[in-house]
Amino acid sequence: MKNLKKILLLSILACLALPTFAQKASWIWYPGDFDIYMSNVMQNRRTERGSFFPVFWKMDSHYVLVDFHKEFNLSQPEEVKLFVEGTYNVKINGQAISGFPKTIQIPAGKHKLSLKVYNQAHVPAVFVQGKTVISDETWLTTFEDKEWIDASGKTSDKSGTTFVSAGSWNLSDPTKLPSQYKLPTVAQSAVKTEKAGTGYVADFGKETFGFIKVHGLKGKGRLSLYYGESKEEALSTDKCETLDYLDLDIAQKKDSVMPLSKAFRYVNFQPENGVSADSISMLYEYSPVTERGSFKSSDAELNKIYDVAKYTFHLNTREFFIDGIKRDRWVWSGDAYQSYLMNYYSFFDAPTVKRTLLAQRGKDPVTAHINTIMDYSFYWFLGIYDYYKFTGDQKFVQDVYPRMQSLMTYIDGRKNKNGLLEWMPGDWIFIDWADKLSKDGEVSFEQLLYARSLETMALCAKLANDADGADKYDKQAKALKAKIFELYWNQNKSALVHSRIDDKQTDNVTRYANMFGIFFDYFTPEQKLAVKKNVLLNNDVAKITTPYMRFYELEALCAMGEQSYVLKEMKNYWGGMLKLGATSFWEEYNPDKKGTEHLAMYGRPFGKSLCHAWGASPIYLLGKYYLGVEPTAPGYETYTITPNLGGLEWMEGKVPTANGDISVYCSKKEIKVSSATGTGKLKITSKTKPVVKGSEVKEVSKGVYEVTIEKGKQYSIKYNPPSPLKGELKSNTE
Amino acid sequence: MKNLKKILLLSILACLALPTFAQKASWIWYPGDFDIYMSNVMQNRRTERGSFFPVFWKMDSHYVLVDFHKEFNLSQPEEVKLFVEGTYNVKINGQAISGFPKTIQIPAGKHKLSLKVYNQAHVPAVFVQGKTVISDETWLTTFEDKEWIDASGKTSDKSGTTFVSAGSWNLSDPTKLPSQYKLPTVAQSAVKTEKAGTGYVADFGKETFGFIKVHGLKGKGRLSLYYGESKEEALSTDKCETLDYLDLDIAQKKDSVMPLSKAFRYVNFQPENGVSADSISMLYEYSPVTERGSFKSSDAELNKIYDVAKYTFHLNTREFFIDGIKRDRWVWSGDAYQSYLMNYYSFFDAPTVKRTLLAQRGKDPVTAHINTIMDYSFYWFLGIYDYYKFTGDQKFVQDVYPRMQSLMTYIDGRKNKNGLLEWMPGDWIFIDWADKLSKDGEVSFEQLLYARSLETMALCAKLANDADGADKYDKQAKALKAKIFELYWNQNKSALVHSRIDDKQTDNVTRYANMFGIFFDYFTPEQKLAVKKNVLLNNDVAKITTPYMRFYELEALCAMGEQSYVLKEMKNYWGGMLKLGATSFWEEYNPDKKGTEHLAMYGRPFGKSLCHAWGASPIYLLGKYYLGVEPTAPGYETYTITPNLGGLEWMEGKVPTANGDISVYCSKKEIKVSSATGTGKLKITSKTKPVVKGSEVKEVSKGVYEVTIEKGKQYSIKYNPPSPLKGELKSNTE
Incomplete structure (x- = not known):
């Protein structure tokens, strides 16, 4: 009925x-x-x-x-x-x-x-x-x-x-x-203005994006607008990153909208003598995506983090997924790759993923890595496979497969005598913004991404009915993976070393290859534990200061069940930005810095973006590793739900899919689930066999139970989680 | 002084x-x-x-x-x-x-x-x-x-x-x-008008090109303009190839210029009731090249042929060298290749050659042959080497060399199991417009052009300092050339056969590969003579009916000293068009056709172009094989002058080079030469040693003398040509 x-x-x-x-x-x-x-x-x-x-x-x-x-x-x-x-x-x-x-x-x-x-x-x-x-x-x-x-x-x-x-x-x-395609806009007002110079600074209350509109503009002379993500930036007329100069000669009062949309919270409005205006407001410009994913928990700070992350991500979701709204506003592949993952747990907007992938790749011939960055070529491949995994859209994979092949041919053509990739003229080896990070020689991180990309090629070749290609790429991926462990695994350090120079391992151990090795599932269980101890939870290994790589670091820890530790890290790191007044998350955050030091980057006092897509990763982590929803077959035909409170009293939320949402509520006593798609497996760790009405509960290993979730039904399960919960175990460095 | x-x-x-x-x-x-x-x-x-x-x-x-x-x-x-x-x-x-x-x-x-x-x-x-x-x-x-x-x-x-x-x-x-780049225009008037329908037909006196201007246009309704290269076409409102419909509502008289330039001699002007105009005129649109080459002789008909050829060629020399002015107006590589050669003996406009070569090739990736035609890819290579030969512009060769490489890589990738080229999906094997011309299997003509293109690659690789490439292409060219003779030369027929099908020679002998083999100098002297007799001068081998391939047929005969025979052929063929009232030369001319049959092509009554660049080849033949001027080192650093009257009483003309002209006068008694460039060798066949003031005369072989021509000097040589002159020998089919 x-x-x-x-x-x-x-x-x-x-x-x-x-x-x-x-x-x-x-x-x-x-x-x-x-x-x-x-x-x-x-x-x-x-x-x-x-x-x-x-x-x-x-x-x-x-x-x-x-x-x-x-x-x-x-x-x-x-x-x-x-x-x-x-x-x-x-x-x-x-x-x-x-x-x-x-x-x-x-x-x-x-x-x-x-x-x-x-x-x-x-x-x-x-x-x-x-x-x-x-x-x-x-x-x-x-x-x-x-x-x-x-x-x-x-x-x-x-x-x-x-x-x-x-x-x-x-x-x-x-x-x-x-x-004529344009994103929609909506009029918004400043929440406060404050006199400054011959004009005033308008505060729009939080980080925002749009076109400034000047009302009742009149006179002859120059009008200057200085934009600031911080008040300091807006007031710094000679150092702020973006501005508008208008040379006017207007007899009759009129309203004027700036030609380019800008990112700001503060706008410093400075008319010269002879120029006047009644006020300024803004046209907020946004992508009309639907906020489908949600998360709420017993922890108010975490909820705030989630909300600000989602706002940050929405601001950076535009015609395409961009890096940050103030400065570049470009389609960077490494940044976009994280946006895809966040998107699957928030808007589930498949068109924006496709557009971004197509825009990045451009056309043949390939003359450089994507964005000129070696790692960014690899993220592009990974993004396509994830797209298929979350949406099940095989047609897109088939359509884009020829451009995948030509990019991989370009990359294969740049291998050195050892069959590995190292810097060649024109390559930018990015990895992360980090001091003294060596890019010399054969960097292990790049080889790891290369291997993963070849695995992606093998999978996509199958989807595109290219059996020969699938076989070729599969062999190539296996050989490279074996070589990585042969050449970079250091038994004494129990970790992958950072690089090889002149055919010899360097002494350096960094987090990058090691954390990716975990969620790529490249390590043996023993190696995983060793890497966790010797690298991820080892304060002697150089810390990560960008949310960009924190994304993967925390993902690796979550993948090993460290949700409780990660929850504290999230509260420290993202909570740390909130405590400093952040209304969106930043390109980089180093808790050791003070005051306006937080605003500087690239040698410029306001160079840092205060609203960066890669700052929004809690969206992804909370959806995938706390609510615990993940597809196991393309397009959520099958999926798993493995809720992990990570120390929270309760949490609830929705994970969107192409066919509707998956809803999860989880407290220490009860789990409630409903789904509009596919067939799920709810995995529950419980001291006693959970009780669920109208469905079977299977014990799959000692203390771990599984409930099959059918679409359209509501499930309510009473359970008895062990204490401390898995994931609440104190990690060995605390 | x-x-x-x-x-x-x-x-x-x-x-x-x-x-x-x-x-x-x-x-x-x-x-x-x-x-x-x-x-x-x-x-x-x-x-x-x-x-x-x-x-x-x-x-x-x-x-x-x-x-x-x-x-x-x-x-x-x-x-x-x-x-x-x-x-x-x-x-x-x-x-x-x-x-x-x-x-x-x-x-x-x-x-x-x-x-x-x-x-x-x-x-x-x-x-x-x-x-x-x-x-x-x-x-x-x-x-x-x-x-x-x-x-x-x-x-x-x-x-x-x-x-x-x-x-x-x-x-x-x-x-x-x-x-905003545009070719210049100049106003011109019709020479005659004649009532037709509700309007009239304007005759501009000869084939021309430009924008029709309507003077004093007024009224409400439709104005129709029907363009015709022939009067029949202009009068055929339902079959003419090009037209303009203008739906008007103009209260005050005004002048109106059509938006697109058109080719025509006749314009049929048809205003509807309610529309009126005072008159029409035209803005003749032309490329501002300089007519530097010239030719004049004792034969008035030949002089007319030369003049009409040069006009035909000028009309087709526009922003680029195009095929014909009425219909396509496209940059076709096979057509343009001939235009380059004609250009070297008329305008010597190097920029238009470069532009056309660059436009044809476009950008990577190569997804098809140039203009989709296999032969046309090859002419493109040949055009570059000729460009270097005539201009000495090594820089252009170096600049374009990467695009030469990628096109050749595309072609090499299409070889069949025998290392030969045959039709693959997407290929147009053109050769010529000719009835029942087989394109099946491995066509010898295409392999010959392929070999010549590989030779060009080897030469250009050297110019671009790619020694490995030069070596590779040289080996490939030599191997292919050897294979052509092994597979296509038929000892019984003493000719190259047209094609191989299923690894076997076909019985068919056509002119194409054989005539190219002559001026490519691929044959032994014995083979050359045999081919001349068995193919070129053999009426049983299918005749050529396009000026396009007549170009090469006559070139092959000239290369063998048959100037006298070719002169008669020119007078018959091009003179034949003139006798039919041609004011420019045609896309195709078959003397067997009658009346308006000459206007039809492609199944359309006025489909044929009556002003086609490839119709202008006498410019090239007269400059190269009669005046006899040809560079022997790039950019005319050295060159030869081998005048051949071919039965004329006298001839005189100029051949342009990058540094000035080479002037030649030749009668049966005297040769006069001056040159503004390089060092020339004047070759004279004379019964007695020619006499020249202030310069040495060397006998290089029996009865053949050589005079060194230095730039800036004037030479006047008395000589005593044998009778009949070389080239006036009756050919064996006459």
Whole structure:
């Protein structure tokens, strides 16, 4: 009965949403092209103190001439409206129609409708809207149709054309050209203003992003706006990172919106003599994603951390996943990789993941690593496999597989005589922002990511039906993995060393390769324990000061059941930023620093981003390792729930999936679960056999029980957790 | 004295041309990018009966983000003006200047000036104009500068960036953006009008090209313009190839210029009731190249052929060398290859050659043959070597060499099990427009072009300092050449057969591979004679009906001294078109056809182009094989002059080179020569030792004498040619 109601409701909604046409048309283009185009637009919005500040890697371009076609079998003749961005022609069954028709008639029967579009400035795109003839991702496209004719006028009959299915962002308004795409905005006011110089500083209450609007602007002279994530920055007219200078000559009062959106909490508004304005406000610009994931617990500070992390992440979720909102606003692969993972536990917005992956990769030929960074090429591969794991979208893997191959070919071409990767001209070995971190020689961390990427290639090759490729990459991955342990594992140190120089291990042990080795599951159980003790929980090994690598460090500890330790670390580290007044999480946080030292980076007093996506990792850690939800088959067809309170009294939250949410409540007495997708296994550690109504409880190992979770049902389980809970064991360095 | 005057004059001219600045600035961009951009613009101007008709191969795009820089050592501070097409920043010694400065001050001393430009719609371009700081091809550019910084703000010190020298078309007006580039036009009138329908047909007297201008246009309704290379075409409102429909509503009389330039001799002007106009005229659009080459002789018909060929060729010399002015107006590699050769004997316009080569090749990755045609990829290679041979411009070879390599890698990747090329999906095997010409199996013609291209690669590798490449390509070329003779030479037929199918020679002998084998000098002297007899002069071998392949057929005969025979053929073939009233030469001419049959092609009554570049080959044949001028070292450092009257009483003409012209007069008694370049060898066949004042005459073989020609001198030689002259020998089929 319930299900029937739901179906009816869905049907009604479907009818309401599509009052005129049976199917939903959208703007379509050559797949990946709008992603590349729009990422160029977005990334070129960066300025530094009024100077245009573009990226330093190759920006690709869309195909400027694209053919679109689809075959239809119409039971009745149909009038079809055509909307095109570009110069175009239209053919029905290969016969061109004169001019640039806006409406065409397609007779009943089987017909092929083709449009060919040229556009250098913007992405060639079409929107086709008939009763049944509509543009969507089922259309085929190509950038070279190879339709030559012979001397008699006959079209070539031996086609070598590769057609691929069209790309789309589901832009469903035919009157709004794709090039006009913009994120929505909403008007917001400052919460406080304070006199400064000839103007004032406006405080918007928290870190935010948008366009400043100046009301009642008038006069002749210069208006200067200095933006600050901190008040100190806004007041520092000669050192703040972003600003606007407007040279005005306005007789009548008018409102003026700044051309570029900016990140700020404070805006220092300084009109010269002769210029005046009534006030300033802002247009908050945001990505209209849905906040689906949630987390709440008995710990108020942790809840605050989660909320600020989610706000931080939302600010950095824009047309694409970007690094930080103040400075770069670029699509960095290492940063985005973490955003993907956070996204799966918050918005579950698959389109933004796809867009970001496509934008990063750009087009062939590969002339450098992604963002020029070796590690960032590897994160890109990892991001694709995760995307498949969380969404089950095999088609995207198949579509992007050729570009995976060409990037891997580029990387394989850069191996040294030992079959390992080391710095070559043009490579940036990033790893992390950390003092005295050696990038010389063959760095173990890079080889580890390389091996993982090859494993990803093997898996994706299978998904793309490339059996030979799967076999090749699998062999390559296995060989490299074996070599890593042969060359970098140091028995005395019981850890992977940081690097090899001149074919010899260096003495240096860092956290990077070791923590990745844990959640990549590359170590034996004994090695894992040794690494945990000798590296992760060893204060003599250089500390990590970026949330970026803390993400993986804490993940590694969680993967080993150290939720209780990690909870304290989270409260210390992210709680530490909150105690300093943070309203969003930072690019870097070193508790040893004082006052305005926290604002500096890159040798600039306000160089640091105070709202950085990689600062938001608690979203991911709490969803995956506390609520404990994780897919075990693509798209959550199967999954596990392993709640771990980590010392909390209770927690509750939702983890989104493509088909609906998984809800978890967990206290020290009861676990409640419901799910809208797949088949789950709830794993419970309990001193006594848990009790659940209407479902079977299986003991899978001593004191560990499993309950099968079916979709659409509600489960409530009474249990009796051991005390201290697993994960609350004091770690050996405390 | 004469020379001194000339130098003085040149100096004065130089001063006049550059009144303000010591050096000449020009717009610069990433090399090849404007060529690709502008060829997209040009090729997308094609329409067919009002429908947009774009190319069917991949159109590439410029790099959208480009960095430009140059280091200067200034003795004095300098004010420098900046003109930029795109969004940009400016840095002096790496320090950005705020905003988009139009004038900057560079202090004295050594400084690096950088501009970084983003432009999706047009090519990122800069024009820098100071007293000594100017933009030109010495600037360096890149599309990925890889200028990352570390956490301290320090710029990466290990650069892997590839900088290349900027491209330019010598556009020297800073106020005219490169994207506004247009060919010049000049107003011209119709020579005759004749009533037709509700309007009239205007006759412009000869084949021409430009924009129709309608004077005094007024009224409400439709105005239709039907263009015709023939009167029949202009009158055929439903079959003419190009037209304009204008839907008007104009209250006051005004002049209106059509948006697209068209090819025509006749324009059929048809206003609907309610529309009226005073008259039409045209804006003739042309490339401002200089007509440097010339030819005149005792034969008036031949002179007419030469003049009409040169006009035909000029019409098809536009932003790039195109195929024909009516229909495609595209950059076809096989067509352009002939244009390059004609150009060396007429305009000697090196920039148009470079542009066309760059536009054809586009960018990596290679996804198809050039224009999708296998033979056309090969002509592209040949065009580069010829360019070097005629101009001596090694830098261009070096610049384009990486794109030569990637195209050759693509081709090498398509060899079959026998190491030969045959049709694969996506390949168009063109060869020629000819009935029943088999493209099946391994076609000998394609292997021959492949071998010649590999030889070109070996030569260009050497010029680009790639010794390994030179060695590799040389070996590959030699092996392929040997294989061609092993597999295709048929001893019984004394010719190369057309193809192999299923590893066996076919019976078919065609002219293509055999005639190319002659001027490629691939045959032994015995084979040459046999091929001449059994193929070239054998009427049983299928005749060639396009001027395109007649070019090579006649070249092969000239190369064997058959100038007399070829002269008659020229008079028959090109003279045949003139007798039919041609004012420019055609895409195809079959003397067996009658009346309007001559206008039809591709199954369309007016499908044939009546003004096709490949119709202009007499320019090349007369310059190279009659005046007999040919470089023997790159850029005419050395050259030969081997005049051959081919039965004419006398001839005279000029052959242009990069450094000035070579003038030749030749009668049956006297040869007069002067040259502005290099060192020449004049070769004279004479019964007695020729007499020349102030120069030595050497007998190099019996009856063949050689005079060394030094630049700047005038030579007059009395000689005594044998009768009949070499080349006047009756060929064995006459």
